[in-house]
Amino acid sequence: xxxxxxxxxxxxxxxxxxxxxxxxxxxxxxxxxxxxxxxxxxxxxxxxxxxxxxxxxxxxxxxxxxxxxxxxxxxxxxxxxxxxxxxxxxxxxxxxxxxxxxxxxxxxxxxxxxxxxxxxxxxxxxxxxxxxxxxxxxxxxxxxxxxxxxxxxxxxxxxxxxxxxxxxxxxxxxxxxxxxxxxxxxxxxxxxxxxxxxxxxxxxxxxxxxxxxxxxxxxxxxxxxxxxxxxxxxxxxxxxxxxxxxxxxxxxxxxxxxxxxxxxxxxxx
Amino acid sequence: xxxxxxxxxxxxxxxxxxxxxxxxxxxxxxxxxxxxxxxxxxxxxxxxxxxxxxxxxxxxxxxxxxxxxxxxxxxxxxxxxxxxxxxxxxxxxxxxxxxxxxxxxxxxxxxxxxxxxxxxxxxxxxxxxxxxxxxxxxxxxxxxxxxxxxxxxxxxxxxxxxxxxxxxxxxxxxxxxxxxxxxxxxxxxxxxxxxxxxxxxxxxxxxxxxxxxxxxxxxxxxxxxxxxxxxxxxxxxxxxxxxxxxxxxxxxxxxxxxxxxxxxxxxxxxxxxxxxxxxxxxxxxxxxxxxxxxxxxxxxxxxxxxxxxxxxxxxxxxxxxxxxxxxxx
Ligand SMILES: Nc1ncnc2c1ncn2[C@@H]1O[C@H](COP(=O)(O)OP(=O)(O)OP(=O)(O)O)[C@@H](O)[C@H]1O
Ligand SMILES: [Mg+2]
Numbered sequence: 001x002x003x004x005x006x007x008x009x010x011x012x013x014x015x016x017x018x019x020x021x022x023x024x025x026x027x028x029x030x031x032x033x034x035x036x037x038x039x040x041x042x043x044x045x046x047x048x049x050x051x052x053x054x055x056x057x058x059x060x061x062x063x064x065x066x067x068x069x070x071x072x073x074x075x076x077x078x079x080x081x082x083x084x085x086x087x088x089x090x091x092x093x094x095x096x097x098x099x100x101x102x103x104x105x106x107x108x109x110x111x112x113x114x115x116x117x118x119x120x121x122x123x124x125x126x127x128x129x130x131x132x133x134x135x136x137x138x139x140x141x142x143x144x145x146x147x148x149x150x151x152x153x154x155x156x157x158x159x160x161x162x163x164x165x166x167x168x169x170x171x172x173x174x175x176x177x178x179x180x181x182x183x184x185x186x187x188x189x190x191x192x193x194x195x196x197x198x199x200x201x202x203x204x205x206x207x208x209x210x211x212x213x214x215x216x217x218x219x220x221x222x223x224x225x226x227x228x229x230x231x232x233x234x235x236x237x238x239x240x241x242x243x244x245x246x247x248x249x250x251x252x253x254x255x256x257x258x259x260x261x262x263x264x265x266x267x268x269x
Numbered sequence: 270x271x272x273x274x275x276x277x278x279x280x281x282x283x284x285x286x287x288x289x290x291x292x293x294x295x296x297x298x299x300x301x302x303x304x305x306x307x308x309x310x311x312x313x314x315x316x317x318x319x320x321x322x323x324x325x326x327x328x329x330x331x332x333x334x335x336x337x338x339x340x341x342x343x344x345x346x347x348x349x350x351x352x353x354x355x356x357x358x359x360x361x362x363x364x365x366x367x368x369x370x371x372x373x374x375x376x377x378x379x380x381x382x383x384x385x386x387x388x389x390x391x392x393x394x395x396x397x398x399x400x401x402x403x404x405x406x407x408x409x410x411x412x413x414x415x416x417x418x419x420x421x422x423x424x425x426x427x428x429x430x431x432x433x434x435x436x437x438x439x440x441x442x443x444x445x446x447x448x449x450x451x452x453x454x455x456x457x458x459x460x461x462x463x464x465x466x467x468x469x470x471x472x473x474x475x476x477x478x479x480x481x482x483x484x485x486x487x488x489x490x491x492x493x494x495x496x497x498x499x500x501x502x503x504x505x506x507x508x509x510x511x512x513x514x515x516x517x518x519x520x521x522x523x524x525x526x527x528x529x530x531x532x533x534x535x536x537x538x539x540x541x542x543x544x545x546x547x548x549x550x551x552x553x554x555x556x557x558x559x560x561x562x563x564x565x566x567x568x569x570x571x572x573x574x575x576x577x578x579x580x581x582x583x584x585x586x587x588x589x590x591x592x593x594x595x596x597x598x
């Protein structure tokens with residue numbers, strides 16, 4: 001276990017060093033990503049000003065949710081860059097998996113260590129800024145439980161998004177090329193989760209409750225922390241399902257990934 | 270001696286879908302039976318003893334790389350048995366690959382953005398090579414492969430020949446029991462090829478490393494391999510020594526004779542006169558027809574000879590004929 005951690009640290013260290021070599025490009029990239037997030041949020045803020053609220057959520061409340069989801073996605077995108085479906089399918093076509101399979105260490109660990117995109121820090125920072133703005137404007141009644149639960153929700157979101165990336169990457173074993181459908185799934189999913197789920201049509205909300213349990217990772221924990229009533233009438237423990245939902249998605253993803261690897265070993269594509 | 274590689278009736282069939290790529294094509298492909306079966310490796314058996322240096326030859330698409338991928342644990346065979354170095358490669362991947370090395374000529378195993386030396390150090394950690402052994406091997410290989418000039422250069426900026434040398438070094442740093450080299454000299458100039466051949470020979474002789482290599486360059490084989498295997502259409506056509514191959518399929522030899530005078534009639538029974546240019550005559554004769562010494566004594570009885578030489582048919586011609594005429598079937 002220690003060996004694995006150390007190996008991971010080394011693989012990541014290598015990535016960081018080579019990315020930081022090009023300092024200007026790195027800074028520009030980071031700024032671009034960051035400004036995209038800000039623009040998106042400003043657009044939302046303008047819309048909110050006209051309509052006062054989104055599905056009963058005021059601007060600072062949306063900022064809280066939006067900031068949290070953005071931070072979590074950004075962190076995931078940095079940690080799980082190796083599984084980014086677009087990049088992954090390209091790397092596989094270039095023989096990445098063959099290369100990793102020839103080394104006497106875990107393949108999953110190596111894929112995780114094969115890419116670590118430091119400039120995602122921009123997205124995380126902007127998410128954090130929006131989140132802080134929300135916190136500052138909101139009269140949240142903090143309790144010890146809420147304080148402990150917030151990082152748990154964050155970690156669960158990271159697991160959840162990581163699971164989506166892994167599933168997306170695994171699909172490309174069969175499709176060879178990365179496909180837009182996978183991107184709609186991962187990036188579209190995030191976008192959607194950054195807003196209160198109550199604004200979406202019923203069928204969609206049901207899908208994100210019972211099939212992909214996204215609603216337990218953003219909407220319900222936010223309701224709980226912000227002290228808002230539940231308009232959807234799920235049981236009172238619904239806000240606390242975040243770790244269960246996040247972990248099970250990651251677990252399903254891991255199993256699918258193992259299945260994909262076996263498929264790869266028998267087809268070579 | 271127990272063989273280090275034992276392959277029994279090995280097969281690898283690929284299903285190639287006839288559908289379009291992309292999501293729709295893939296999903297449809299899962300349900301319809303629209304595919305073509307490619308028999309990349311179709312029932313191959315052989316054994317390799319420790320310390321052998323074997324050439325694995327065959328025309329494009331013969332199934333060489335597919336065999337090597339199974340031997341290195343990258344692919345699971347469709348059927349047949351595979352025991353290498355006491356293990357079943359695909360079943361015990363991690364334990365198995367710790368003791369082998371592999372270079373797939375068209376791809377690098379090194380980190381693209383890292384200086385060569387950093388890559389090598391990372392591999393030292395991954396293969397858990399003791400520092401002393403690492404230093405010793407690196408020093409040795411550095412000299413043999415002349416790596417010093419580009420040890421600090423990132424892999425992406427290396428020339429093809431430099432990259433191949435770095436890759437060879439990386440594949441052997443952990444003292445593997447055997448190495449698989451898939452076209453290790455592809456695309457290299459004569460000097461680079463020669464250096465790599467010397468290196469392979471050195472590792473085989475001095476470290477006792479078993480080597481199985483594929484190549485399209487027959488001078489690789491002539492300089493390195495005692496034993497060759499020839500495959501085509503996934504089947505083993507020949508397994509034996511290079512000289513045996515030459516003897517069986519060598520075609521005709523040529524004797525070039527410089528006579529002292531311009532004789533009018535230089536013909537010999539059963540031997541073809543392939544060319545004549547003044548006093549120089551070229552005879553062509555098959556192995557079955559007569560030996561070189563018989564022909565020479567027959568000539569020297571009748572004529573005065575100044576000089577002579579025997580030309581063996583070259584191996585390249587031999588193998589080309591085997592591929593083209595499918596002589597071994
Ligand atoms: N992953 C795969 N999926 C489908 N078909 C494949 C796959 N890999 C190889 N093949 C097919 O199997 C056959 C053997 O290929 P292989 O790469 O083993 O040949 P080779 O002897 O290495 O040829 P070359 O000298 O050109 O490298 C070819 O017809 C090839 O198209
Ligand atoms: Mg090949």
